[in-house]
Amino acid sequence: MPASADFDAAELKLIIDAHRSLEGPLLPMLHAIQDSFGHIPAESHAPICDALNITRAELHGVISFYHDFREAPAGRHVLKICRAEACQSVGGSELAESLLSKLGLNWHGTTPNGAVTIEPVYCLGLCACAPAAMVDDRVVGRIDAARLDTLLAEAGA
Amino acid sequence: MKIYVPMDSAAKALGAEDVVAALRAEAPDADIIRTGTRGMIWLEPLVEVEIDGVRHGFGPAEPSDAAAILDGTSAKALGPVEDLEWMKRQTRLTFARVGVIDPLSLDDYEAHGGLKGLRVALDLSAQQIVDEVKTSGLRGRGGAGFPTGIKWQTVHDAEAPQKYIVCNADEGDSGTFADRMVMEGDPFTLIEGMAIAGLGVGATRGYVYLRSEYPDAIAVMTRAVELARAAGVLGSDILGSGRAFDMEIRKGAGAYVCGEETSLLNSLEGKRGVVRAKPPLPALEGFLGRPTVVNNVISLATVPVIFEKGAQHYADFGLGRSRGTVTLQIAGNVARGGLFETAFGISLGEVVNDLGGGTASGRPVKAVQVGGPLGAYMPVSKFDTPLGYEEFDQAGGLIGHAGLTVFDDRTDMLGMARFAMEFCAVESCGKCTPCRIGAVRGVETLDRIAEGDAAALPLLTDLCETMTDGSLCALGGFTPFPVMSAVTHFPDDFARQKEAAE
Ligand SMILES: Cc1cc2nc3c(=O)[nH]c(=O)nc-3n(C[C@H](O)[C@H](O)[C@H](O)COP(=O)(O)O)c2cc1C
Ligand code: SF4
Ligand code: FES
Numbered sequence: 082m083p084a085s086a087d088f089d090a091a092e093l094k095l096i097i098d099a100h101r102s103l104e105g106p107l108l109p110m111l112h113a114i115q116d117s118f119g120h121i122p123a124e125s126h127a128p129i130c131d132a133l134n135i136t137r138a139e140l141h142g143v144i145s146f147y148h149d150f151r152e153a154p155a156g157r158h159v160l161k162i163c164r165a166e167a168c169q170s171v172g173g174s175e176l177a178e179s180l181l182s183k184l185g186l187n188w189h190g191t192t193p194n195g196a197v198t199i200e201p202v203y204c205l206g207l208c209a210c211a212p213a214a215m216v217d218d219r220v221v222g223r224i225d226a227a228r229l230d231t232l233l234a235e236a237g238a
Numbered sequence: 239m240k241i242y243v244p245m246d247s248a249a250k251a252l253g254a255e256d257v258v259a260a261l262r263a264e265a266p267d268a269d270i271i272r273t274g275t276r277g278m279i280w281l282e283p284l285v286e287v288e289i290d291g292v293r294h295g296f297g298p299a300e301p302s303d304a305a306a307i308l309d310g311t312s313a314k315a316l317g318p319v320e321d322l323e324w325m326k327r328q329t330r331l332t333f334a335r336v337g338v339i340d341p342l343s344l345d346d347y348e349a350h351g352g353l354k355g356l357r358v359a360l361d362l363s364a365q366q367i368v369d370e371v372k373t374s375g376l377r378g379r380g381g382a383g384f385p386t387g388i389k390w391q392t393v394h395d396a397e398a399p400q401k402y403i404v405c406n407a408d409e410g411d412s413g414t415f416a417d418r419m420v421m422e423g424d425p426f427t428l429i430e431g432m433a434i435a436g437l438g439v440g441a442t443r444g445y446v447y448l449r450s451e452y453p454d455a456i457a458v459m460t461r462a463v464e465l466a467r468a469a470g471v472l473g474s475d476i477l478g479s480g481r482a483f484d485m486e487i488r489k490g491a492g493a494y495v496c497g498e499e500t501s502l503l504n505s506l507e508g509k510r511g512v513v514r515a516k517p518p519l520p521a522l523e524g525f526l527g528r529p530t531v532v533n534n535v536i537s538l539a540t541v542p543v544i545f546e547k548g549a550q551h552y553a554d555f556g557l558g559r560s561r562g563t564v565t566l567q568i569a570g571n572v573a574r575g576g577l578f579e580t581a582f583g584i585s586l587g588e589v590v591n592d593l594g595g596g597t598a599s600g601r602p603v604k605a606v607q608v609g610g611p612l613g614a615y616m617p618v619s620k621f622d623t624p625l626g627y628e629e630f631d632q633a634g635g636l637i638g639h640a641g642l643t644v645f646d647d648r649t650d651m652l653g654m655a656r657f658a659m660e661f662c663a664v665e666s667c668g669k670c671t672p673c674r675i676g677a678v679r680g681v682e683t684l685d686r687i688a689e690g691d692a693a694a695l696p697l698l699t700d701l702c703e704t705m706t707d708g709s710l711c712a713l714g715g716f717t718p719f720p721v722m723s724a725v726t727h728f729p730d731d732f733a734r735q736k737e738a739a740e
Contacts, residue, residue, distance in 0.1 A: 104507075104525075104526060105488070105507045105508045105525075107508025108488065108491055108505065111491070143508065143509065146510040146512075147493050149491040161451075165661075166412040167569040167570040167643045168412075169654075169657070170645045171571050203410065203412065203665075204411065204412045204413075205247075205451055205452075206247065206248075206409060206414070206415035206417075206452060206455075207247065207415070208412060208414070208569035208641070208643065209248060209279035209280075209415065209568065209575030209577075210251055210575070211569070211570065215451075218454075219250075220247045220248075221251050222248060
């Protein structure tokens with residue numbers, strides 16, 4: 082398997098060492114690895130398993146269970162659009178569907194230039210100003226088609 | 239000049255940062271204080287300007303309003319915020335400080351009653367603390383409504399070298415945001431509540447399991463824990479008492495089922511978020527097998543006011559066996575959405591029509607989903623149901639985390655039922671077949687009904703019964719609530735499709 086372009090074994094070791102003595106270290110460790118590398122690189126599996134004394138199957142089970150963890154990098158930005166009920170009540174589904182069809186993408190798809198990955202999310206706690214979305218860590222409420230276009234343009238899509 | 243602008247994510251999502259920038263540009267010397275939200279989301283960003291010691295509101299503010307707000311000529315002036323109907327009609331106990339104080343100022347927190355409860359608790363025995371919570375009548379606000387004092391008693395009575403307080407801040411239900419608002423707007427109240435819980439049950443360590451979808455709340459809570467530790471509110475010597483309690487913020491990873499307490503504990507331990515069979519109760523064998531209190535954010539954030547004002551004061555509010563206040567979250571297609579804290583007992587119709595002002599679209603209300611994705615769709619004919627745990631149960635619904643999502647008459651209830659099944663399929667932890675497979679079959683069956691297959695409706699009913707009876711937790715067990723309530727109360731939406739196909 083080719084090494085990920087941005088993988089750095091020394092950095093990985095620092096992250097593992099910083100988290101290994103926590104109670105329940107795996108999730109914080111995986112989050113930190115993903116924050117650094119943009120995903121959970123395959124090269125990190127063996128060192129994590131060694132540090133925590135877990136099997137590869139266990140690690141794979143955890144990584145694949147949670148929606149947050151990626152085994153491959155996403156686009157440079159991630160646009161999350163809420164699909165849950167409160168957002169649906171004000172047209173969120175139609176908005177998301179028409180955006181996806183305009184971009185020719187499915188959920189989890191990335192624009193061809195690698196700028197933006199579109200992810201579904203189930204509630205952002207912005208249900209009183211729905212429909213809601215989030216670009217990376219920035220929240221946006223009462224979105225409409227024009228607002229989505231602006232967000233995508235800002236993200237370089 | 240003192241100006242207050244919320245930094246709550248709902249306010250940010252509606253442009254608060256741009257408004258702050260415009261205010262700064264217009265009035266470089268003004269003292270701009272960031273707060274939580276008052277909960278009137280339809281008025282966000284709500285700018286408050288202090289005039290003769292009274293905070294006057296302006297909203298919903300846009301950057302172009304800055305100059306007029308500052309010179310007092312803005313058409314968006316609302317008058318003193320405390321005098322607004324929405325504020326005056328509330329009983330703000332849990333949310334007393336939210337929107338008022340700087341969330342990250344411990345001085346501000348103390349000046350508004352913060353830490354009083356903890357000081358009271360430090361003078362009580364552990365058993366007295368547990369007894370106070372029992373007297374308050376507080377029931378878990380996370381969904382199941384289990385009496386908090388009884389849960390604490392079990393952990394108190396358990397013998398173990400280490401016990402834990404785990405705060406469930408996974409708030410995955412659509413239509414809910416009370417946990418988020420309190421964490422962003424008054425984080426010390428949650429910290430104080432957890433510390434009191436620790437003293438009550440003999441736990442010295444705590445965790446907040448906070449969903450990753452809430453980056454702002456994570457940032458505020460993380461900072462608040464650091465500040466509390468630096469000020470000696472947390473650590474080995476709480477407020478100089480010689481007693482210890484410390485805590486950490488842990489980020490979830492995007493799984494709805496991890497809001498279920500045993501799945502949450504597995505996740506916190508670094509495992510797959512699979513639901514555990516009970517017994518053993520988490521109160522006896524919880525985090526790392528140790529006795530653990532798992533409580534919702536609102537349950538724990540309500541503890542300080544119970545000790546500050548007295549358990550009986552809290553218990554004096556409410557209806558029947560639902561004591562104290564309910565933190566309603568009014569959401570969806572509604573004219574005035576937001577957070578409203580009031581004594582239990584208010585009717586569903588009053589919340590939706592009177593407080594919420596009906597739909598945002600101006601069309602008739604069709605249904606209100608109460609209690610998140612596992613809650614029933616309540617038709618308008620049930621609007622006289624009072625908000626109380628038992629009262630909602632009798633009406634075929636549940637209060638859950640007290641989120642209410644309003645839908646107008648254009649809503650296709652078959653579509654909503656299908657979504658409930660789809661959501662269950664996506665989020666199932668996979669442990670039981672009726673949930674894992676049943677939800678997938680549910681989607682298929684609803685598609686058949688949509689295509690006009692009349693024989694599929696009894697199949698759906700059967701399937702829902704199997705899910706109700708054969709599921710280990712409420713994800714599989716309660717998904718039939720939204721589905722069957724839609725079928726029962728809105729039969730036309732399941733029949734009209736049939737005619738269309740014929
Ligand atoms: C699928 C599922 C999701 C849940 N999600 C949450 C949640 O997000 N927050 C919460 O506090 N409780 C949630 N619960 C309820 C918890 O299992 C548990 O009852 C609660 O955390 C106990 O705290 P409380 O007594 O203070 O309410 C969920 C339950 C189920 C079955
Ligand atoms: S009902 Fe569903 S989510 Fe709950 S334990 Fe069973 S499979 Fe897991
Ligand atoms: S349902 Fe979309 S933000 Fe809550």
